[in-house]
Amino acid sequence: MIVGCPKEIKVNEKRVGLTPLAVRAYVEAGHEVLIESGAGQGAGLDDEAYRLAGAKIVANNVLVWEKAELIVKVKELLPPEYPLAKPYQIVFTFFHLAASLELTLACLERKITAIAYETVTVGGELPLLKPMSAVAGRVAILAGATHLASFAGGKGILPVGALGGPPAKVLIIGGGVVGQNAALTATGLGLTVTVLDKDPVKLDLLRPLLPDGSKVLLNEPNTLVSELKKADIIIGAVLNPGAKAPKVISREQLKLIQPGSVLVDVAIDQGGCFESSRLTTLSDPVYVEEGVVHYCVGNMPGAYAKTAALALSEATLPYGLTLASGDLKTVLLANPPLLSGLNAYAGYLTLKPVAEAFGLEKSYRASLTALS
Ligand SMILES: NC(=O)c1ccc[n+]([C@@H]2O[C@H](COP(=O)([O-])OP(=O)(O)OC[C@H]3O[C@@H](n4cnc5c(N)ncnc54)[C@H](O)[C@@H]3O)[C@@H](O)[C@H]2O)c1
Numbered sequence: 001m002i003v004g005c006p007k008e009i010k011v012n013e014k015r016v017g018l019t020p021l022a023v024r025a026y027v028e029a030g031h032e033v034l035i036e037s038g039a040g041q042g043a044g045l046d047d048e049a050y051r052l053a054g055a056k057i058v059a060n061n062v063l064v065w066e067k068a069e070l071i072v073k074v075k076e077l078l079p080p081e082y083p084l085a086k087p088y089q090i091v092f093t094f095f096h097l098a099a100s101l102e103l104t105l106a107c108l109e110r111k112i113t114a115i116a117y118e119t120v121t122v123g124g125e126l127p128l129l130k131p132m133s134a135v136a137g138r139v140a141i142l143a144g145a146t147h148l149a150s151f152a153g154g155k156g157i158l159p160v161g162a163l164g165g166p167p168a169k170v171l172i173i174g175g176g177v178v179g180q181n182a183a184l185t186a187t188g189l190g191l192t193v194t195v196l197d198k199d200p201v202k203l204d205l206l207r208p209l210l211p212d213g214s215k216v217l218l219n220e221p222n223t224l225v226s227e228l229k230k231a232d233i234i235i236g237a238v239l240n241p242g243a244k245a246p247k248v249i250s251r252e253q254l255k256l257i258q259p260g261s262v263l264v265d266v267a268i269d270q271g272g273c274f275e276s277s278r279l280t281t282l283s284d285p286v287y288v289e290e291g292v293v294h295y296c297v298g299n300m301p302g303a304y305a306k307t308a309a310l311a312l313s314e315a316t317l318p319y320g321l322t323l324a325s326g327d328l329k330t331v332l333l334a335n336p337p338l339l340s341g342l343n344a345y346a347g348y349l350t351l352k353p354v355a356e357a358f359g360l361e362k363s364y365r366a367s368l369t370a371l372s
Contacts, residue, residue, distance in 0.1 A: 001031050001032075001069050001070055001324040002031070002032045002033075002034065002067055002068050002069050002070070003018075003026050003031050003032070003033045003034070003068060003069075003070045003071075003072060003320070003324060004033075004034040004035075004036075004064040004065065004067060004068025004070070004071050004072070005017045005018040005033070005034070005035050005036065005039055005064065005071070005072050005073070006036045006039060006061035006064040006065065006071065006073065006081075007036045007037075007038055007039040007061060008039075008073065008074050008075055008302075009061075009078055009080060009081065010075045010078060010281075010298075010299055010302070011281040011282060011283055012281060012282035012283050012299075012302060012303075013042075013074065013075055013282070013299050013302040013305075014041075014042025014043055014302055014305030014309075015042070015043055015074040015075075015299075015301065015302050015305045015308050015309040015312065016039045016040040016042070016043050016045060016074065016305075016309050016313075017039075017071075017072040017073045017074050017092075017093065017312075017313065017316070018033070018035065018072050018313055019040070019043075019045060019309060019310055019313040019314075020040075020045060020049040020050050020052065020053035020055075021053070021313070021314075021317075022072075022313045022314075022316075022317045022320070023035065023050055023053040023054060023055045024053040024054055025317055025321060026320070026321065026324065027053065027054035027055070028054075029321055029324070029325070031324055032056065033054065033055040033056065034055065034056050034057075034058050034063070034064050034067055034068055035047070035050045035055040035056070035057055035058070035064075036057075036058060036059075036060060036061050036063075036064050037057050037058065037059055037060075040309070042305050043305040043306045043308075043309040043310075044305075044306050045309070061081070061084065062084060065081070065084035065085060065086070065089075066084075066086075068089070069089065069090065070089075070090045070092060070320070070323060070324050071085075071089060071090065071091045071092065071093070072092050072093070072316065072320055073091065073092070073093035073094075074093060074094065074299075074302075074309070074312065075093065075094055075298075075299055075302075076093065076094055076095050076096055076097075076100070076103055077091070077093075077095075077103060077106065077112075079102070079106075082103075082106040082110060083110075085106075085110045085112050086110070087110065087111035087112075087346075088111060088113055088346070089112060089113065090113045090115060090323060090328060091112050091113065091114055091115065092115045092117070092316065092319070092320055092323060092341075093116070093117060094116065094117045094118055094132075094269070095107075095114050095116035095117075095118070095343055096116070096118060096269045096270055096298075097114070097116065097343050097344070097349075097351070097354045097357075098242060098243050098244040098270060098271060098353055098354050098357040099244065099245075099268075099269060099270050099271040099272075101358050104344075104349070104354060104358060104360070107343070107344040107349075108344060108347050108348070108349070108360075108363055109347075111346055111347045112344055113328065113342070113344070113345050113346075114342070114343040114344040114345070115323065115338065115341040115342055115343070116341050116343045116351075117129060117132075117312075117316065117341070118241070118242075118269075119241060119242045119340055119341050119343060119351060120319060120337050120338065120340060120341035121241070121337060121340040121341075122337045126177075126241065127315060127337075128312075128315050128316055128319065128341075129177070130177050130315070131308075131311040131312055131314075131315045132301045132308065132311070132312060133176070133177035133178045133181070133266075134177055134178075134181045134311075135181075135300070135301040135304060135307060135308050135311065136178055136181075136266050136300040136301055137177065137178040137179065137180065137181025137182040137183075137185065137235075137237065137266070138181050138182065138185045139300045139301065139303060139304065140178065140182045140235045140237070140264045140266050140300065141170070141182050141185040141186045141189070141191070141233070141235070142185075143262075143264055143285070143295050143297070143300070144159075144168075144170070144233035144234075144235065144262045144264045144295065145159040145160075145168070145189070145191075145233065147262045147285075147286055147293050147295055148168060148232060148233065148260075148261075148262055152286065152293065153260070153286065153288050153293045154260050154261075154262055154293055155232065155258065155259065155260025155261060156260065157232060159189065159191060159232070159233070160189055160190055160191070161190065166192075167189075167190050167191045167192055168191050168192070168232040168233055169191070169192045169193075169194070169230055169231050169232050169233070170182070170183075170186045170191050170192065170193050170194070170231065170232070170233045170234075170235065171194050171196070171227045171228065171230075171231035171233070171234045171235070172186075172193065172194070172195045172196070172234075172235045172237055173195075173196050173197075173219060173224075173234070173235065173236055173237060173238060173248050173249075173273070174196075174197060174235075174236065174237030174238035174239065174248075174267070174273075175195045175196070175197035175199075175202045175203060175205075175206045175216065175237075176197075176202060176237065176238075176239060178235070178237035178266050179195055179197065179206070179235070179237040180206055180209065182235050182237060182266075183195050183206065183209075183210055183214065184209065184210070186233075187210055187211050187214060191233075192213065192214075193210065193214045193215070194214070194215040194216075194217065194227050194231075195210075195214070195215070195216045195217070196217050196218070196219035196223060196224060196227065197216075197218070197219055198218070198219045198238075200218060203216050203217070203218065219248070224248070224249075224253075225253065225256060228249070228253060228256045228257050229256050229257070229258070231257065231258075231261060232258070232261050232262070233261065233262050233264065234249070234257065234261065234262070234263045234264070235264045235266060236248060236249070236263065236264065236265040236266055236267050236268075236272070236273040236274055236277075237266050237267065238267055238273050239267060239270060240353070241353075242343075242351050242352075242353040242354060243270070243353035243354075243356070243357065244270060244271040244353075244357045245267040245268075245270040245271045245272055245273040246273060247272075247273060247274065247275050248273045248274070249263070249273070249274040249275065249276075250275045251275045251276055254274070254275070254276050254289065254290045254292060255290055257290070257292050259290075259291030259292065260291065260292075260293070261292055261293070262292075262293040262294075262295060263276075263277075263292055263293065263294050263295065264295045264296075265277040265294065265295070265296045266300065268280075268296040268297070268298050269298045269299075271357075272296060274294070276289045276290070276292075276294060277294060277296045278294075278296060279296055279297075279298050280294075280295065280296045280297055281297060282297055282299065282300075282302055282303055285297050319337070319338060319341075322335055322338060323338060329368060329369075332368060333368065333369070339368065342368065345368065345371055346371045347363075348363055348364065348365045348371060349363050349364045349365070350364070350365060350366075350368065350371075352364060352366070
């Protein structure tokens with residue numbers, strides 16, 4: 001199979017879908033690999049390293065999309081990429097379709113075979129989302145701490161405390177992978193942490209990992225209100241896999257938060273979990289509403305491209321090799337984790353929460369075997 005890796009075009013996104021190590025594995029499995037020149041540069045991976053690993057370097061993304069049967073990327077397709085995708089071309093990347101009607105319609109219109117990292121599921125876990133969530137959870141605390149600074153619109157308290165000033169209070173809503181990594185980073189820096197989740201099982205798993213003094217509680221309305229009033233940094237880290245993020249803080253509740261506090265909506269890639277959230281970029285990450293600083297970057301791990309690219313490529317490699325190993329339908333039907341990653345195929349949606357997010361139930365098919 002011809003496997004292609006174009007350069008990411010999202011603002012300040014420096015990650016790359018394939019590292020030279022991954023390229024070598026595809027080449028050794030008998031595939032041809034095309035890498036867009038400069039694709040890995042932002043993550044410290046130059047064209048020469050890819051050439052040595054056996055890749056063919058091509059001048060631009062048009063050539064990659066034109067020739068490759070399997071595209072391995074990082075972020076969702078952006079409008080300039082829609083017309084480059086060909087019918088039945090397999091695109092293996094983060095899609096977050098429930099957050100974008102425009103991209104969902106483009107996948108249907110272009111008949112893209114969309115295999116989304118974020119819905120590949122093994123034993124109830126999301127192994128391809130997990131490494132990026134681990135990075136994003138840690139970045140969330142660093143971003144929250146940075147924007148507590150006076151110059152950034154924050155309330156001007158030093159997050160780690162000093163000279164009798166107490167450390168910042170962090171509220172984390174969602175105690176999964178992002179939540180756990182945020183909580184461990186925050187407590188490691190000496191910040192005071194409260195985690196809320198709707199799932200008591202998640203809370204029981206998290207509780208023993210955190211130091212004394214941390215609070216791990218069920219997300220109930222009264223608890224949420226009381227914690228919102230106290231928090232300096234609030235991290236939104238909820239997920240219902242494949243679906244639009246649930247809204248956990250309303251506009252009304254925003255008024256309860258102290259001015260100069262920082263909201264970090266990590267779930268913005270799934271549409272955002274605060275009613276007042278709107279997508280921002282790594283180069284222009286914050287805005288202020290009701291006096292509260294909002295950080296809503298959809299590609300937070302992209303800020304630390306080398307760490308993130310190596311972790312992502314390592315996680316996706318075995319799945320990508322399987323995808324490239326034979327006839328797509330046969331491969332998917334024999335591999336439930338990869339099948340759970342299939343969001344769109346042959347002009348139909350194959351993931352129900354995405355169809356439901358946009359009232360596109362007529363374009364939904366539950367079974368791959370029914371599609372030609
Ligand atoms: N912005 C970024 O750059 C970036 C990077 C990585 C991950 N993410 C996103 O972060 C989000 C969280 O990912 P994750 O890997 O931690 O998911 P996860 O499944 O590990 O954890 C999500 C948690 O949210 C909880 N939850 C769901 N609804 C809730 C509610 N109403 N109240 C309280 N808790 C609730 C679930 O019980 C679960 O424990 C996802 O949307 C993911 O796509 C964003």
